[in-house]
Amino acid sequence: MQSQKNTQIPLDLGHRTAFGRENFLVTESNSEAVAWVDKWPAWPTPVTILYGPAASGKSHLLSVWCDKTNASSISPHVVADYSRTQLERKKITPVAVDRADFLIGDIEGERGLFHLYNAVKESGATMMMTSCVPPSELDFVLPDLSSRLRAAQTVRINPPDDTLLSAVLVKLFADRQLKVSTDVIRYLVPRMERSLDAAVKLVADADKLALSEKKAITVPLVRQILMKNLG
Secondary structure, eight states, X not given: OOOGGGTOOSSOOOOOOOOSGGGOOOOTTTHHHHHHHHHTTOOSSSEEEEEOSTTSSHHHHHHHHHHHHTOEEEOXXXXXXXXXXXXXXXXXXXXXXXXXXXXXXXXXXXXXXXHHHHHHHHHTOOEEEEESSOGGXXXXXXXXXXXXXXXXXXXXXXXXXHHHHHHHHHHHHHHTTOOOOHHHHHHHTTTSOXXXXXXXXXXXXXXXXXXXXXXXXXXXXXXXXXXXXXX
16 A cells, blocks of 8 residues: 655745756757767867757756856847847856747847847857757858857757656655655556656656545556546
């Protein structure tokens, strides 16, 4: 008989996303991207573009790089303002731009990114950007920006593989002080949506359902959650 004390916590304390290197799990699906982060500052080009599907860990790995380099993290909507400010100061430090592909197709956004790229290169700094697709698949307005970003180093981060999903699920359950059997993990991995966001939501839903029904987290319970999500 499985003890309920291993699967229940008294309150929903809230769980924030952890972005430290110690929380980034490395498997075959992301090892090339991690190796590129570790290679800094010995990059052959000043700009690296990390691309891959949504919820594959791009933002987390970008945060790891920021911690390593003390880079300034810039949201896409302030790139133009940041570029002007830094150019006026003539001071460029390592820069990170998450979801840079959101800027492509917008003339002001592309201009800001173009000036930032040039400032980074001229100052000898480095920049890492994330995108859902490589530059070759983006529809640029500015040909000059297109040529620069297509010449940048690109590194793909793949969707999480079975090993990564299993490790993430185990960690997410442990972060909530929940112990589940390996049967639960083995049941979930081939049946769940293959993204890290889906893993976070799945564990939260399992926690909530187990508490509300005063049950342990078992295969029948997580099957119930998966069936509900399909519906």
